[in-house]
Amino acid sequence: MSGVRLQDVAELAGVSMKTVSNVVRGYKHVSTTTRERVQRAIDELDYRPNLMGRRLATGRTGLISLSFSNVGIPYFAELSRLVSVAASKLGYRVLLDETDGTIEGERAVLENFESGLVDGMLFQPAAVSALEISRRRSGLPIVILGEAATPLTLDRIMVDNFAAARDVTRHLIRMGRRRVAFTGHEAGRLSAASSQRIMGYQQALEDEGIKADPRLLLPRDTVTPMGAVLGVGAAWDDGIRFDGLVCRDDLAAIGALRALQERGIRVPQEVALTGWDNIMMSRVTYPSITSIAPDTSALAHRATQMLVERIEGYEGVGRHELIDHRLVLRESAPTHI
Amino acid sequence: MSGVRLQDVAELAGVSMKTVSNVVRGYKHVSTTTRERVQRAIDELDYRPNLMGRRLATGRTGLISLSFSNVGIPYFAELSRLVSVAASKLGYRVLLDETDGTIEGERAVLENFESGLVDGMLFQPAAVSALEISRRRSGLPIVILGEAATPLTLDRIMVDNFAAARDVTRHLIRMGRRRVAFTGHEAGRLSAASSQRIMGYQQALEDEGIKADPRLLLPRDTVTPMGAVLGVGAAWDDGIRFDGLVCRDDLAAIGALRALQERGIRVPQEVALTGWDNIMMSRVTYPSITSIAPDTSALAHRATQMLVERIEGYEGVGRHELIDHRLVLRESAPTHI
DNA sequence: TCTGGAATTTACAGCGCTGGAATATCGCTG
DNA sequence: CAGCGATATTCCAGCGCTGTAAATTCCAGA
Numbered sequence: 001m002s003g004v005r006l007q008d009v010a011e012l013a014g015v016s017m018k019t020v021s022n023v024v025r026g027y028k029h030v031s032t033t034t035r036e037r038v039q040r041a042i043d044e045l046d047y048r049p050n051l052m053g054r055r056l057a058t059g060r061t062g063l064i065s066l067s068f069s070n071v072g073i074p075y076f077a078e079l080s081r082l083v084s085v086a087a088s089k090l091g092y093r094v095l096l097d098e099t100d101g102t103i104e105g106e107r108a109v110l111e112n113f114e115s116g117l118v119d120g121m122l123f124q125p126a127a128v129s130a131l132e133i134s135r136r137r138s139g140l141p142i143v144i145l146g147e148a149a150t151p152l153t154l155d156r157i158m159v160d161n162f163a164a165a166r167d168v169t170r171h172l173i174r175m176g177r178r179r180v181a182f183t184g185h186e187a188g189r190l191s192a193a194s195s196q197r198i199m200g201y202q203q204a205l206e207d208e209g210i211k212a213d214p215r216l217l218l219p220r221d222t223v224t225p226m227g228a229v230l231g232v233g234a235a236w237d238d239g240i241r242f243d244g245l246v247c248r249d250d251l252a253a254i255g256a257l258r259a260l261q262e263r264g265i266r267v268p269q270e271v272a273l274t275g276w277d278n279i280m281m282s283r284v285t286y287p288s289i290t291s292i293a294p295d296t297s298a299l300a301h302r303a304t305q306m307l308v309e310r311i312e313g314y315e316g317v318g319r320h321e322l323i324d325h326r327l328v329l330r331e332s333a334p335t336h337i
Numbered sequence: 338m339s340g341v342r343l344q345d346v347a348e349l350a351g352v353s354m355k356t357v358s359n360v361v362r363g364y365k366h367v368s369t370t371t372r373e374r375v376q377r378a379i380d381e382l383d384y385r386p387n388l389m390g391r392r393l394a395t396g397r398t399g400l401i402s403l404s405f406s407n408v409g410i411p412y413f414a415e416l417s418r419l420v421s422v423a424a425s426k427l428g429y430r431v432l433l434d435e436t437d438g439t440i441e442g443e444r445a446v447l448e449n450f451e452s453g454l455v456d457g458m459l460f461q462p463a464a465v466s467a468l469e470i471s472r473r474r475s476g477l478p479i480v481i482l483g484e485a486a487t488p489l490t491l492d493r494i495m496v497d498n499f500a501a502a503r504d505v506t507r508h509l510i511r512m513g514r515r516r517v518a519f520t521g522h523e524a525g526r527l528s529a530a531s532s533q534r535i536m537g538y539q540q541a542l543e544d545e546g547i548k549a550d551p552r553l554l555l556p557r558d559t560v561t562p563m564g565a566v567l568g569v570g571a572a573w574d575d576g577i578r579f580d581g582l583v584c585r586d587d588l589a590a591i592g593a594l595r596a597l598q599e600r601g602i603r604v605p606q607e608v609a610l611t612g613w614d615n616i617m618m619s620r621v622t623y624p625s626i627t628s629i630a631p632d633t634s635a636l637a638h639r640a641t642q643m644l645v646e647r648i649e650g651y652e653g654v655g656r657h658e659l660i661d662h663r664l665v666l667r668e669s670a671p672t673h674i
Numbered sequence: 675t676c677t678g679g680a681a682t683t684t685a686c687a688g689c690g691c692t693g694g695a696a697t698a699t700c701g702c703t704g
Numbered sequence: 705c706a707g708c709g710a711t712a713t714t715c716c717a718g719c720g721c722t723g724t725a726a727a728t729t730c731c732a733g734a
Contacts, residue, residue: 005689005690005691006690006691006692007690007691013349014712015713015714016713016715017690017691017692017714018691018692018713018714018715019689019712019713019714020715021692022692022712025692029711029712029713030414030712030713034712034713048449048451048452048453049451049452049453049690049691050451050452050453050689050690050691050717051451051453051454051690052389052392052393052398052453052454052689052691053393053453053689053690053691053692053719054690054691054692055389055691055719056389056390056393056689056690056691056692056694056716056718056719056720056721057690057691057693057719058691058693058719059690059719061389061676063432070418071408071413071414071417071418072411072414072418073724074409074411074414077409077411077414078409080408080433081407083411083436084433084435093432094433095400095430095432095433096417096421096431096432096433098418112385114385114386114387114388115385115386115387115388116385116386116387116388116389116390116720117388119387139387146697180511190555213716220516224617225617225618225621226620226621229621230440252693254621254622255621257623258621258622258623258625261623262355262623263505280409280561280562281562281591281618284562284563284566284591284592284595285591285595285598285622286594286598288595333655342720343720343721343722344720344721352683352684352722353683353684353685354684354720354721354722355683355684355685355721355722355723356682356683356684358721358722359682359683359722362722366681366682366683367682367683368683369682370683371682386721387719387725388720389719389720389721390689390720390721390722390723391720391721391722392721393688393689393690393691393719393720393721393722394687394688394689394720394722394723395689395721395723396689427722453690472721549731560729577722587730620699
């Protein structure tokens with residue numbers, strides 16, 4: 001155990017505890033000689049500051065939490081990396097907090113029962129309502145990620161789902177596809193993300209003078225690639241035909257790809273398909289998958305930055321920001337076949 | 338801010354702080370009437386215990402860290418989930434700590450500069466040596482995950498790489514494959530995992546009376562699926578031929594699959610291939626991938642359990658344990674074609 | 675009613691650190 | 705060399721909570 005305390009260093013260096021603290025924290029009014037002497041004592045004793053003591057004294061932990069349903073989802077795994085990087089630049093570390101996408105899990109996160117562990121939270125809700133967010137939250141600074149309904153008082157950052165869905169759908173249409181389907185949305189109540197993406201999809205169809213056909217909305221039962229394998233497969237086996245397929249996310253796209261390949265349908269020749277999130281895997285499937293690439297790095301940075309501003313006392317009204325996206329063209333829906 | 342303190346609750350309930358503390362902690366010698374009165378006060382004030390105060394007093398944080406190279410790697414993402422689950426059963430939360438697989442990153446983890454944050458660590462080293470681990474570590478309880486060289490004094494848990502690699506290679510041979518290649522290992526210095534797996538692969542060849550051909554070891558430059566796409570592709574284009582392919586991990590398998598498909602080679606008819614880790618994605622590629630499935634859940638539970646034992650004072654010699662694995666048969670290397 | 679032991683509750687002293695006020699020291703100037 | 709402002713350092717009082725030991729209350733049995 002590193003039982004060395006500030007006090008021990010102070011005694012060895014022959015100065016007060018506070019001076020040692022000043023050296024450790026890089027406070028500027030410390031003479032060079034004192035600083036060196038203290039530093040030697042620190043090195044000699046192999047002193048490491050105890051965060052808990054510090055935290056108790058300052059009221060800050062230097063920890064923020066990042067909550068979403070499940071790190072097993074590649075998008076979230078990649079997001080956590082980026083948030084870790086962004087946070088460490090600002091002097092914070094990230095505590096992951098998974099909700100499993102359930103109401104209970106999300107409530108637990110919001111209630112934040114044992115307080116004082118983190119200074120603020122980044123939260124991507126899936127199930128909980130805006131009202132509940134504003135009512136339950138414990139007063140901790142919070143930034144909402146994603147498209148879920150958000151109280152006006154809170155900061156939030158998301159991609160423009162509508163515009164992105166419209167872009168990607170338009171791309172398929174301009175490739176010459178006329179029967180463009182959509183898949184990956186929930187079979188039951190739509191998530192905010194799904195419903196915005198479907199609206200963008202429909203808008204693109206309208207813009208290009210194509211009538212939306214409700215049978216071309218192919219839901220999946222579970223939020224896994226396998227859900228899409230089954231959903232898309234079942235639709236095809238029911239005789240539903242399409243030559244373009246907008247997938248709500250890359251996992252759905254990967255599942256859809258398999259469903260089509262199982263049936264001997266060539267992608268992109270017979271069906272062109274697109275994903276969303278631009279996860280690493282989408283570039284190594286065969287064919288690789290054309291995907292909406294949100295600027296996740298910007299999202300992570302900006303979200304962390306907004307949160308830190310709040311932690312440091314910013315009290316303004318909730319800021320709602322959009323981040324950019326672009327369409328990454330790959331084999332599953334290239335410009336020309 | 339939840340500025341309610343133990344003291345406030347105590348005053349409202351008309352008891353001492355310590356009694357409130359006892360109620361909060363579920364200490365048993367508290368009369369029912371007192372308990373109820375205190376509970377009412379807690380509810381009324383919406384009191385939440387402050388972890389830092391508690392931790393400072395008890396010397397425990399209830400946090401353990403889990404360090405590995407990168408959550409973006411699906412195996413690690415799945416591992417973190419399982420560890421979170423296991424830890425929360427034992428009353429701990431998990432702080433993720435990525436090292437990027439670099440020496441510096443791993444050293445930073447070991448040195449654990451600001452102490453007192455976590456009670457112990459689970460660490461999957463990739464670059465750092467056993468010696469360095471034992472020298473640098475800060476005295477915090479630690480359990481090593483994976484096959485890297487481990488000081489004898491530390492607990493460690495891993496799969497039996499040798500046996501698993503032998504099993505999967507034997508499976509390909511029994512399918513009738515005679516030229517079985519191996520891919521996914523590092524182009525430069527082999528990691529411990531890679532070298533054990535290669536040894537198991539060679540053993541299986543020997544057992545079945547096949548001479549190992551060094552040209553059939555196809556390294557990849559980067560630890561990504563794309564690395565395998567290039568590595569396997571280049572080998573094939575060089576005229577190296579094989580009818581079975583053992584991949585060091587599922588990411589390599591996914592990359593290898595793409596490399597083969599790009600060249601019109603049918604899997605498994607012309608080349609049967611296998612992966613390792615049994616990540617979610619391996620069941621939705623087309624063909625789906627036969628994979629070694631380590632019992633990751635057991636690994637997570639046992640590792641967490643050993644760590645908690647250490648935290649609670651167990652002082653025995655380092656325990657080195659193996660966890661089970663099984664071979665999950667899928668389309669890329671079924672029993673019969 | 676009194677007594678002793680068990681059940682409850684409280685007082686007290688920190689855990690390791692930091693903010694701010696108070697004090698000491700320094701370098702200069704006239 | 706006194707006097708002054710500026711720079712360095714120390715002192716003090718907690719941050720919110722818990723372990724320990726001591727104090728109080730309770731209750732059955734004599």
